[in-house]
Amino acid sequence: xxxxxxxxxxxxxxxxxxxxxxxxxxxxxxxxxxxxxxxxxxxxxxxxxxxxxxxxxxxxxxxxxxxxxxxxxxxxxxxxxxxxxxxxxxxxxxxxxxxxxxxxxxxxxxxxxx
Amino acid sequence: xxxxxxxxxxxxxxxxxxxxxxxxxxxxxxxxxxxxxxxxxxxxxxxxxxxxxxxxxxxxxxxxxxxxxxxxxxxxxxxxxxxxxxxxxxxxxxxxxxxxxxxxxxxxxxxxx
Numbered sequence: 001x002x003x004x005x006x007x008x009x010x011x012x013x014x015x016x017x018x019x020x021x022x023x024x025x026x027x028x029x030x031x032x033x034x035x036x037x038x039x040x041x042x043x044x045x046x047x048x049x050x051x052x053x054x055x056x057x058x059x060x061x062x063x064x065x066x067x068x069x070x071x072x073x074x075x076x077x078x079x080x081x082x083x084x085x086x087x088x089x090x091x092x093x094x095x096x097x098x099x100x101x102x103x104x105x106x107x108x109x110x111x112x113x114x
Numbered sequence: 115x116x117x118x119x120x121x122x123x124x125x126x127x128x129x130x131x132x133x134x135x136x137x138x139x140x141x142x143x144x145x146x147x148x149x150x151x152x153x154x155x156x157x158x159x160x161x162x163x164x165x166x167x168x169x170x171x172x173x174x175x176x177x178x179x180x181x182x183x184x185x186x187x188x189x190x191x192x193x194x195x196x197x198x199x200x201x202x203x204x205x206x207x208x209x210x211x212x213x214x215x216x217x218x219x220x221x222x223x224x225x226x227x
Contacts, residue, residue: 043221044218098212100147
């Protein structure tokens with residue numbers, strides 16, 4: 001069975017601080033995909049990034065960066081120089097190679113104060 | 115292009131009643147998946163449909179059922195509602211059955227009293 005754990009339930013930072021969200025996953029599959037989604041107060045899940053299990057390169061997109069470490073089954077997400085608009089719940093998710101079923105973690109609520 | 119649309123936005127039902135939620139995928143997308151998100155938790159997978167056939171089912175009771183129509187829109191039906199069915203129901207649209215990206219709709223918030 002697949003499982004995703006986001007140990008941090010809520011993180012509060014002051015604007016311009018960096019914040020790192022932890023994600024640890026469990027799977028017996030050799031091929032799988034990892035995702036991060038953002039859920040603002042409106043409720044709609046917004047896709048941020050996808051990583052496949054064979055690609056361990058870290059990625060940077062603007063103020064966002066992701067650190068994938070297969071050896072520790074972790075896929076962490078860092079927001080650099082946080083802004084108030086980054087306030088949301090962030091979900092890490094895991095998917096098998098086949099099918100569209102996403103297994104989500106419990107989410108981490110990020111609160112960025114001005 | 116229009117994104118994923120869901121209706122209604124909000125719904126209040128009484129225990130024991132039945133509810134139907136609707137989802138229209140992005141044009142050209144043939145797969146629809148349904149998720150239940152209880153307050154304070156991550157979404158839980160309920161169903162996936164592709165080309166009108168069920169392609170996946172999560173760990174939900176038989177009170178939950180769904181179908182997909184020839185235009186790829188989908189309905190989620192829940193019978194004999196329980197208080198615990200109160201949640202945000204999310205629909206996700208994708209091109210195929212194993213797509214890289216899934217696009218989520220705004221959800222239907224169901225309250226069971």
